[in-house]
Amino acid sequence: MTSKRKILIIYTGGTIGMVKDHSSKALKAFDFSQILENIPELKQLDCDITSLSFDDPIDSSNMNTQYYVQIAEMIEQNYEQHDGFVVLTGSDTMSYISSAISFMLEYLAKPVIFTGSQLPIGYLRTDAKENLITSIEIASAHRDGLPIISEVCLYFEYKLYRANRTTKLSAEQFEAFASMNYPPLAESGVHLNFNQDFLEVPTHTKKLIIRKNLCSDIVIIKLFPGISIKVIESILNVKGIKGVILETYGAGNAPNNEEFIKLISKAIGEGIYIINVTQCVGGSVLLGHYETSSQLKEIGVIDAKDMTTESATAKLMYLLGIGIKKDEFVLYYEQSLRGEITNK
Ligand code: ASP
Numbered sequence: 001m002t003s004k005r006k007i008l009i010i011y012t013g014g015t016i017g018m019v020k021d022h023s024s025k026a027l028k029a030f031d032f033s034q035i036l037e038n039i040p041e042l043k044q045l046d047c048d049i050t051s052l053s054f055d056d057p058i059d060s061s062n063m064n065t066q067y068y069v070q071i072a073e074m075i076e077q078n079y080e081q082h083d084g085f086v087v088l089t090g091s092d093t094m095s096y097i098s099s100a101i102s103f104m105l106e107y108l109a110k111p112v113i114f115t116g117s118q119l120p121i122g123y124l125r126t127d128a129k130e131n132l133i134t135s136i137e138i139a140s141a142h143r144d145g146l147p148i149i150s151e152v153c154l155y156f157e158y159k160l161y162r163a164n165r166t167t168k169l170s171a172e173q174f175e176a177f178a179s180m181n182y183p184p185l186a187e188s189g190v191h192l193n194f195n196q197d198f199l200e201v202p203t204h205t206k207k208l209i210i211r212k213n214l215c216s217d218i219v220i221i222k223l224f225p226g227i228s229i230k231v232i233e234s235i236l237n238v239k240g241i242k243g244v245i246l247e248t249y250g251a252g253n254a255p256n257n258e259e260f261i262k263l264i265s266k267a268i269g270e271g272i273y274i275i276n277v278t279q280c281v282g283g284s285v286l287l288g289h290y291e292t293s294s295q296l297k298e299i300g301v302i303d304a305k306d307m308t309t310e311s312a313t314a315k316l317m318y319l320l321g322i323g324i325k326k327d328e329f330v331l332y333y334e335q336s337l338r339g340e341i342t343n344k
Contacts, residue, residue, distance in 0.1 A: 005047040005083040005140035009132075010074050011035065012067065013057030014090030016117040016128045027120065029057035035088070038121040039129055047140040052078070060090025060116075063097055065214040065317065071097070072104045075112060076210045084111040084139030084147060086132070091116045091168055091176050094154060095310040098163030102152035102311075102338045103318035106209040109202045111139045111149035114163055115156060118174055127174045131156060134188050141192065151200040151339065153185060160186035162200075164311040164340040167281055180282030181306040181342060200339050215242060215320035220313060222247040222279060229259050236267045243273040243316045246301070247309060252276045252285030253292035265299040273320070273329065277304040277312045284342070302333050304341075311340045 011017060013029040021028050032053040036042065042049060052074055058067070075085055089097050098114040105112065115135040117128035135155045141148045154163040157175040165182040186194045217240050221232060236244070244267070248254045254276075264274055276285050276296060284306035287297040297303075304312045315337070319329055336343055 005142065006081065007047050007049050007084050007086060007136055007139050008074075008078050008082045009049060009051040009136070010071060010085060010087045011051060011053040011057060012060075012071065012087065012089045013054060014060055014088060014094075014116040015119065016088055016115075016121055016132070017057060018120045019122065029059055031057065035121050035128075035132070039132060041129070041133060042136070045133070045136055045140075047136065049136065050082075058090075060093040060097065063089070063093050065100075065216055068097065068100045068104065068214060069212045071101060072210045072212060075101075075105065076208070079110070079208055082110070083142070084149075085113065086135045086139050087112065087114045088132070089114060089116055091118065091156070095163070095166045095168055095177070095308065096314060098152055098154050098166070099308070099311040099314035099340070100214065100317065102164045102340070103314055104211045104214075105152065106211060107202070107204050107206040108152065108208060109147075109150045109204075111141075111147050112152045113139050113149070113160070114152070114154045118172075118176055127157060130158075134158075134192070137192060138186060141194070148194055149185070149199065150202045158188045159184040160188075162339055164314070164338055165308065167308050167310060169281070178281065181284070181308075182339075211318060211322065213321035213323075214317040216317060217241055218243040218245065218313070218316050218320070220245040220247060220309065223249060223254055229263065232260075233263055236263065236272065241272060242320050243275065245275050245277050245304075245309060245312050245316060247279045248276050248285070248293070248296075249279060251283065251289050251293065252278055252287050252296070252303070253290050254296060256292045256295055261295050261299065264296070264301065268300045271326075273302060273316065273333075274300075275302045275304050275312055275316060275333070277307060277309050281308075302330055305334065306342050307340055315340065
């Protein structure tokens with residue numbers, strides 16, 4: 001008989017554990033005991049559950065890189081003693097957080113499942129119970145003694161996604177997330193069906209490495225028709241800026257007037273990394289496909305291919321934090337490191 005799987009729940013905050021403030025009537029993060037009390041069903045699961053919590057749970061709008069490091073360290077310190085991890089965060093920035101954690105955990109060989117909910121766990125119609133219970137089941141699922149999942153995922157409303165492929169699409173529906181460029185890794189119905197062909201398979205026997213150095217000297221510029229060159233120029237002139245996520249149109253298109261191209265080219269010449277990410281939730285940048293992107297390619301804009309903005313931002317913070325040379329940076333950025341880009 002195999003022993004029970006050991007699962008660690010890490011609670012950082014978010015709606016799942018929130019309660020209404022009596023005076024302001026606004027939802028605010030509460031402590032973790034609230035969650036466990038509200039799901040006595042957890043005791044029926046065939047695994048040993050332990051939990052850790054942020055001292056002061058937060059709304060995920062307050063997330064920053066120090067908290068990312070805190071989550072990664074909680075996993076690191078408990079990695080050997082546990083078979084899987086479930087991380088509870090607010091859904092608002094869950095795609096950013098989980099994408100970052102996917103880059104920070106190098107040579108991961110165990111499941112790390114992010115989840116949360118749209119309604120607090122104490123509410124009658126809450127989505128929290130199903131999200132949490134199934135996430136724990138996924139984190140403890142194994143075959144031939146090995147975990148079925150060995151990557152960072154996000155589970156919400158019956159679907160398991162690769163975390164760095166997700167985007168929050170709805171502030172209203174229980175089905176809050178989508179992964180437009182990669183299929184779900186599992187779907188939960190009467191059975192829990194894993195999409196085996198799409199899972200990351202660890203091909204290494206290396207020890208887990210936690211990359212804790214993240215660079216926040218970056219910015220996201222979302223283009224829109226009529227955007228002022230002066231505004232872009234002043235952003236690019238901010239002292240110490242190291243990278244820009246340029247959210248372009250469609251297949252990576254941007255204005256191709258001389259003024260704009262010169263400005264971007266100058267920034268690249270000054271050592272700022274400019275990353276081309278599409279504003280579309282699905283599809284890919286195809287640099288050079290249209291005239292309005294060929295010059296971007298020529299001047300050295302980096303191609304994020306079919307990465308989400310969340311993942312592209314996390315990858316920029318991660319690669320800048322490692323501190324590699326320019327050619328290596330471009331090479332790594334444009335290839336898939338954690339399954340975040342579709343290999344064509
Ligand atoms: N504002 C909340 C948060 O992101 C929303 C949620 O948890 O779904 O912390």
